[in-house]
Amino acid sequence: MTTRPRIAVVVFPGSNDDHDAAWALGAMGAEPVMVWHADEELAPDVAGVVLPGGFSYGDYLRTGAMARVAPVMDAVRVFAAAGGPVLGICNGFQILCETRLLPGVLRPNRQLEFVCRDVPVRVENCDTLFMQRCVVGQVLVLPVKHGEGAWYADEGTFVQLAARGQIVLRYDDDVNGALGNVAGVVNEAGNVMGLMPHPEHAVDPLLGSADGGLLLAALVDAAAAHRTALAAL
Secondary structure, three states: OOOOOEEEEEEOOOEOOHHHHHHHHHHOOOEEEEEEOOOOOOOOOEEEEEEOOEOHHHHOOOOOOOHHHOHHHHHHHHHHHOOOOEEEEOHHHHHHHHOOOOOOEEEOOOOOOOEEEEEEEEEOOOOOHHHOOOOOOOEEEEEEEEOOOEEEOOHHHHHHHHHHOOEEEEEOOOOOOOHHHEEEEEOOOOOEEEEOOOHHHOOEHHHOEOOHHHHHHHHHHHHHHHHHHHHOO
16 A cells, blocks of 8 residues: 655744645645754655745744744755755745745735735646646636735846746736736746645635645645655665
């Protein structure tokens, strides 16, 4: 019998979607493992990492800036450098940008208001670990809930990312003033992804959409493959 791949859900003071992420990962076939921000190592046999949504350290400094130097992030960097799949959702996306594991920054929404609603996002590239269950042009309905979700990068970086296929999700309309309506990006290696919408809140039709399950199930697939690759070393 094949065991479920273990996926770490990193918990920061102020995380508020950590248990939602853990529940959704379990529903998609993973074994979620809660990892505290002060831990210097990920749990044994972890084959994937999720940085969940919330307000790490209260967002009292620049969003994600304090989480960037949390002890656990050194382990996350090492894991990502070894090719392990890492997914940052909302605040997790902000943290990944602050750590430079992903390009760009997240700025306050253009309207300077908190946005909380279901939005359509379009798949731009499915040739990454996290988008394997989608097709290019597919529209997913996912909820957003953020005040600082407008992704931005300088023009040169933006052009390079688009050319390399690192922009994987775009809003169908202008949700928050993000450059190019970007909703999700991946690193150049394709094993680290951040997105502002919350897939963990869209894994069951009773929640209004099950489209988020496509992303999380792909993460579980990638974690299982990473575990197999490590076992073969």
